[in-house]
Structures are given as C-alpha cells and as structure tokens.
Amino acid sequence: MPTLAAAFSFAPIRSLHHERARRIRGIVQPVASHMAVTPAPAVAAAEYCLAHHALEGAESAARNGDTATFNWYREHPDGNALALAIATDVGPRVVVAPDLRRLPRSTISETPYYVIGPQSSAAPAGLRELAESAFAAGYAAGFGELLGAHAVVVCFLRRKVLGDTLDSWTITRLPGTVFCDHVGDPVVLARDLVHEAAHNWLNDAFAATSCRISDESCFYSPWKRTSRPAFGFLHACWAFPLTMIYAARVLGETDSDVHRFLAAYLDQQRRRLAQTIDDHARALALVTDTELRHRLAAVYREALTL
C-alpha cells in the first residue's frame, strides 16, 4: 500500500456517508428537497456526521415532548454546526467544550456524550486554535483523509498534563465525533484524534461492508490486559498501529517533554503490538470483506516495522 491515504480512501465508506446522510435528512426534514447528487467525499462525511447529531437531538426532543427543540432541528438539519465551525487543514471542524457536568448519559452510550443543538457554542479561542494546530499536525503527517472524514466534531473534555491518563472515546451513534482530553499540545492531541478517527473509520468500514464480527472468538489484548472479543481486538490492532505510525512520523519534529513522551509511547506500543502477531492473523480471518481485510493488514504490518 503506497500511502496511508490509500488505506483510508474506501469506496464503501463514501457510499455509506452519502446514503445514510440522505436518509437521515429525509427523516429529520421530510418536506425539504434533498440532493440526489453525490457530494464530494469530505462534504458527504461532514453531512453524515452532522446528520447524526440532528437525528439524536431531534429524537431526544421528540421523545421528551420538547416541540420547540424538535422544530429547531427540523429547521437546522445540520445542527447549525457550520456556524460553529473553524477552518482547518482537513476542512471545517466543529470544536466544542461543553460543561462536562451537563453532558447527557443514556442507553445509547456507556460514556457521556454531547449532541450539537440550539444551545451549542464554539469552544474558547484557545481550544479552537489548539484543534486547528492539531489537525495541521495530523494532516502534515499524512492523516488528512482520515481526520477529514472521521473527526468532524471535536468535543473537548478535560485539560490534563503530560503523564496523566488521557481519556478519549467515540460512540457509534455519533460517527465522526471525537471526545477527548488534551494536554494543550497540538502534536499530542493529533495522536488522540488519529486514534479516535481510526475507531470511527473502522466502525464505518464494518457497517459499509456489512461485516458482522462474531464475539465468539476472543484474543488477548495487551492494551486491556485481558481477553477481548474479536471486534474490540481488531479495533485496537487498527487504532494503536495508526497512532504508532503518526508518532514515528512526528517524532523528529518534536523536542523536550513532548518528544520524550511520544518516544516512550511508541516504544510502549511496539512491545504491545508484538504480543498480538499470532492472534491478529486469526482475528483478521474473521473479516469477511477482502479489501477491508487487506487494509487492516497493511497498516498493522507497517506499524510492526517501526
């Protein structure tokens, strides 16, 4: 595989983005006319992400009898998100930093989450600039296509310091949205954006290819230090190798603590990935789509060479 962009550019995902966004728009805003023309991939990816926010927001409002909010989503099927967006090297991004005490929790996720809505406001300028710089770092390292299509909304969680545990997550009901802590450094933030965008990519890839990964097979995960179902194991063996590739590419451009941090991280990941070699081959066999399987294998192999 010549470039990372080739790994991320996957026609079934592009079709999924377009078709799913169009279907959701038809539900949220049934009386409006909807484009039959296929938009550019980056536009389709943003529409796909924002449509899921509108769907979740409208559904929550509908189930709570909140007609005013429901109507707002009908009038703003993209969640009015572009009004909140900043320009970055990978396209317009929505960057928010909501009050964490007010993040909703519900059956759609075991983690807290955030849905763009009428009360949303952009993150403070410092965080917007941090995100802009992080996307620039990711783009320069070759992850523009991944981040462009799979990290459309960034929801900042907590400010940490290097060495703290950094939490980040994605949920399948809000594809293209990344929830993450940060340490105020764009190069470190880009690592976590790559990681979470990788999860979003793989969730989309499984959905787009109708791959159903059986949970009957389990494999030892050196990240979790326990046996995990194949779905989680495959996710880890995709997302962590991509952060290794990212770290290896940016290492030479960093210095001081960030350099030492990323070098230590890369070393840590090398040791963990090495423990998965035999199991990864068996887990890959569960991926029924040949093209997807090849992409997962290619990235994994590249990380093993680092």
Place this chain on the structure above:
Amino acid sequence: MDDRISEFLAAVDAMRGDDQDVRTTAHTSSVSAEGWPIHETADDSQALTAREPHQR
C-alpha cells in the same frame, strides 16, 4: 402527540430497525509522569462496550 413527532419517531424506529447495537469505543492512555520512559504500571486500556437494549 404532534403528528409530525409521531411520524418522525416511526421513521426513526424503522431506520434503526435491527441496528440497535451501540458500541462505545473508549480508550484511555497514560505514559507515566516519572520522567519517561514509562513504567508498565501505567494504565492503558481500551474498552469496547455495549449494553441493553443494545446488549451484545
């Protein structure tokens, strides 16, 4: 209930159909603050979870 809301919810339910599984991909990472390189007591985990009615 407002007819529009009823119709909307029916359409949502129809779209979700069998697609009720919700998986959270949560990842926590840590590299020790003890100067680096790390020591392996640092917690680094990935949890991929789902639950009822999205139980897997």
